Amino acid sequence: MARPARPILSLQAATFGERQLSTTTTRIDLELPRGGITLVQVDDEIDAAALVDLCIGLTAPTDGRVRFLGVDWQSRGPREQLMRRRRIGTVVQTHVWPAHMNVFDAVLVARFYHFDRPRAEVIAEATALARLFGLPGLPVGRRETTPRRALIRAACVRGFLGAPDLVVVQDQALEATADLAVPMAQAIAEALDRGATVLWIVESLAAEAARFVTPDQVFRLGDQGLVQVRRR
Amino acid sequence: MTIRASYSFDRSRLRRALGSLGAFVRQGTSNLLLFVSLGATVLVVASRRSTWRAPVWAEFMRALNAVAVRSLSTSVATGVLVGFALVSQAVYWLAATGQTGLVGQVIVILLIRELVPILVGLLIFGRNGTATLIELGEAHTGGWMRQFEIQGLDPMVLLVVPRTLAFALGAFCMATVLLLSTLLTGYLIAHGLGLVAYSIWDFSDMVQRAMTVRDFIVPPLKCIVIGFMVALVCCATGLGRRDQSDELQRLVPRGFVRSALAILVINGAFDLVG
Numbered sequence: 186m187a188r189p190a191r192p193i194l195s196l197q198a199a200t201f202g203e204r205q206l207s208t209t210t211t212r213i214d215l216e217l218p219r220g221g222i223t224l225v226q227v228d229d230e231i232d233a234a235a236l237v238d239l240c241i242g243l244t245a246p247t248d249g250r251v252r253f254l255g256v257d258w259q260s261r262g263p264r265e266q267l268m269r270r271r272r273i274g275t276v277v278q279t280h281v282w283p284a285h286m287n288v289f290d291a292v293l294v295a296r297f298y299h300f301d302r303p304r305a306e307v308i309a310e311a312t313a314l315a316r317l318f319g320l321p322g323l324p325v326g327r328r329e330t331t332p333r334r335a336l337i338r339a340a341c342v343r344g345f346l347g348a349p350d351l352v353v354v355q356d357q358a359l360e361a362t363a364d365l366a367v368p369m370a371q372a373i374a375e376a377l378d379r380g381a382t383v384l385w386i387v388e389s390l391a392a393e394a395a396r397f398v399t400p401d402q403v404f405r406l407g408d409q410g411l412v413q414v415r416r417r
Numbered sequence: 418m419t420i421r422a423s424y425s426f427d428r429s430r431l432r433r434a435l436g437s438l439g440a441f442v443r444q445g446t447s448n449l450l451l452f453v454s455l456g457a458t459v460l461v462v463a464s465r466r467s468t469w470r471a472p473v474w475a476e477f478m479r480a481l482n483a484v485a486v487r488s489l490s491t492s493v494a495t496g497v498l499v500g501f502a503l504v505s506q507a508v509y510w511l512a513a514t515g516q517t518g519l520v521g522q523v524i525v526i527l528l529i530r531e532l533v534p535i536l537v538g539l540l541i542f543g544r545n546g547t548a549t550l551i552e553l554g555e556a557h558t559g560g561w562m563r564q565f566e567i568q569g570l571d572p573m574v575l576l577v578v579p580r581t582l583a584f585a586l587g588a589f590c591m592a593t594v595l596l597l598s599t600l601l602t603g604y605l606i607a608h609g610l611g612l613v614a615y616s617i618w619d620f621s622d623m624v625q626r627a628m629t630v631r632d633f634i635v636p637p638l639k640c641i642v643i644g645f646m647v648a649l650v651c652c653a654t655g656l657g658r659r660d661q662s663d664e665l666q667r668l669v670p671r672g673f674v675r676s677a678l679a680i681l682v683i684n685g686a687f688d689l690v691g
Contacts (some may be wrong), residue, residue, distance in 0.1 A: 259457045263618055270569030277567065281560040291473075295568040298575065299470040304471075343568075 191255050192216040193351050193382040194240060196261050198249035199215070210247065212410045213239075221401040222373060222383040225411065226390050229261045230357055232406065233386045234277070237355050241273055252408045254350065266364065271299035274349035278354045279340035282328035288336065289325045300347065307347075314342040337362060345372045352376055354385040360392035370397035371399055390414070455577075456649055458642075463578045477579035480545070484587025485643075488544050488553075492591050495540060496598025503528060505604020508612050520613075521627030528599060529628070529636050531684070537592045538643040540599035540675065541584060546651040550672045553655025554665050572656070581648040582669075588644025589637055600624065607618060639687045646679040 195215040212304050213236075214273075217223055227233040238244040239251060242258030250257050253273070257337060258266060293352050296307050308323075315323045318338040324331045331339070344352055361367065373383050387395055390403065404411040428657045432667055462468055553576065556562040563577045608615045613620070654672045658665070 229634070237567075243563070264571070267566070267569040267571050270567065273567075273569075275567050278560050278564060281564050283557060283561040284559065285479075290472075294472045294575075295570060298568075298570055299471075330530060 190219055192218050192252075193254060194384065195252045196220070196246075197252070198250070199239060199246035200248040201235055201246060203246070207409050208231065208304060211406070211408065212249070212405075215404070215411055216383045217384055218401075219350075219382055220377055220380050222377060222385065222398060223372050223397065223402040223404070224390065224400040225384065225386045226374055226388070226396070226403075226405040226414070227386055228300055228388065228406070230388065232278075232368075233388070235351055236386055236406065237275070237277055239355060241270060241275070261356065271295065272350045274344040274346065274352040276344035276352070276354040276359065276387050277356055278342050279337045279358050280333070282336065284328075287325055288331050289323045291328075292323055292339055294344065295343075296347050310343055314345055314372070315339070317371060320344060333358075334362075336367070341365070341369070348376075348379055352383045353382055354383065355387075357388050360387055360389065360394050360411065363393035365394045365397075366396040367380050369394050373398055385412050437451075451586040452649070452653060456646075456652055458573065458580050459578055459649065462573055463495050463582055468495055468574050468578060473579055476575060476585050480580050480583030481587055483548070484541060484584055485590040486588070488540065488591060491540060491544055492594040493598045495536060496595045497602045499528075499532070499536065499595075500599040500602025501606055503532070504599060505606040505610070505612070508603065508607040512612050521615060521623035523624075524600070524603075524624055525632060529596065529632055530688075532645055533592050533596050533599075533689075534636060534639040534682055535684055536646055537588050537595060537640050538676070538683075540595075541588055542646055542647050542651070542676045542680075545584065545587075546647050546672060546676055547669055549651040550647065550668045551665065552656045553652060554658045554668045556656060557659045558661050562619060576656075577649075577652045580652055581592040581645050584648035585641045585645035585680045588640045588647075591644075592637065639683065642687075643680050643683050646683055647676045652677050656670060 194215070196215040199213045201213070206285045215223070215225075225236070227236060235244065239246060240253075242251065242261075243251065250259070251368070251380060252258070253269060253309065256269070258269075261269065265399055282288060286294065292311060293307060295313075296302065301397075312322050315338065318341050320335060320342075321339050323342065324335045324339055328336065335358075338354070341359075344354065354369075376383060385400075390405075403414050405414045406412075424609065451495075504524065507527070508520055511519055511523065554567075556572070556576075562572060600621075601617075604617055608617075613637070651672050654668060656673060658668060
């Protein structure tokens with residue numbers, strides 16, 4: 186008998202203490218199987234960011250466990266946690282870019298930091314992704330001189346670059362961008378074909394950018410934790 | 418009754434004063450220990466081969482370029498001004514007292530051992546340290562520190578180590594440029610005013626003869642340590658700003674005070690040990 190596949194990310198009775206729109210502590214049980222997409226609706230942006238932090242081991246749950254690729258984040262030291270995050274792609278805080286780098290370097294820095302792939306190969310992959318998201322190539326200017334539209338798309342490139350095992354998407358600015366719906370659906374489909382898992386945390390299940398995505402699981406974060414819902 | 422009340426009032430005031438003094442000392446000691454541990458961590462991390470990945474090298478080269486190359490005009494201009502003031506004055510007064518043979522010794526003691534390391538520290542802070550303070554000062558508040566952590570990028574490796582080492586190496590380069598431009602300007606002015614009659618080679622020979630082996634080791638080492646410490650102070654102060662209530666404008670004066678203190682302490686420590 187074949188053993189069931191190990192989930193990429195699992196939250197078991199993970200509680201996060203303080204929430205913006207709830208006075209109770211919220212207990213979360215969630216399993217993300219390999220090659221699936223999960224949509225989670227979270228009303229408040231700060232709660233959504235807190236859920237991202239919980240999933241990728243940036244904050245510890247007050248109780249319970251969060252495992253990535255079968256390993257509890259809390260059982261690893263800070264250095265190893267950082268190393269393990271190289272396998273996670275994130276499309277979060279699309280407006281946030283470092284002050285001392287241009288957008289081009291900021292998109293590629295994690296790839297060159299964690300992996301020894303040839304520079305030309307990484308740039309070619311990033312350029313292909315940039316074109317998929319509607320850019321002529323990766324923006325080379327500083328954040329101040331790059332249009333907002335291009336920054337959002339560059340953040341998408343950064344998230345999907347390097348075939349990550351898990352892609353976490355969470356940004357309200359992204360959700361309202363209707364012309365990203367098709368490229369996002371394409372990028373997600375390619376990632377799923379590769380065996381990646383996608384977790385998309387949205388403010389509204391009717392988000393324009395997530396229009397063409399067909400999720401395997403849909404949840405809503407309520408006072409009692411995650412509740413399975415049906416997307417209309 | 419009145420005497421007792423006044424006695425108790427004095428005691429509570431004394432206790433409060435001692436309490437604040439104790440808190441100040443404890444806070445200062447704690448900050449100092451944290452700073453020392455940060456310095457030691459930087460050295461340990463920098464000595465690991467795995468630290469030197471492509472983006473870390475790129476960041477190191479960028480910081481070194483900013484300190485050593487883009488500050489070249491500032492170093493030369495400062496050297497010219499100091500040379501004009503210091504060397505020509507030293508030569509003038511020594512010539513006036515008939516002690517021109519001491520020119521070399523005066524320059525070595527004043528310029529090479531004391532003035533250049535301090536000036537280099539202040540220049541590095543002014544040109545590059547303030548930029549680091551502002552860049553890193555918005556790392557937490559601007560949200561990009563979280564971005565770094567989300568991507569698994571170690572801020573110590575990617576931000577602090579390349580900057581501290583680049584500042585240290587850059588301080589040595591800057592000191593060399595500053596010293597050469599000061600000596601050259603001083604000589605040219607003194608020669609132009611007819612204060613000295615010897616050639617530039619004799620002047621150079623005089624300075625070098627006044628130098629001991631220690632002068633080829635200690636002042637460069639002092640500059641390197643000062644550069645390292647200025648970077649460390651700026652990185653620690655910048656990254657220490659965690660929320661918007663700590664205004665960005667207050668970072669630069671705070672960083673300046675700490676850097677100036679570090680420069681003077683290192684200068685004094687080297688003088689004491691030397």
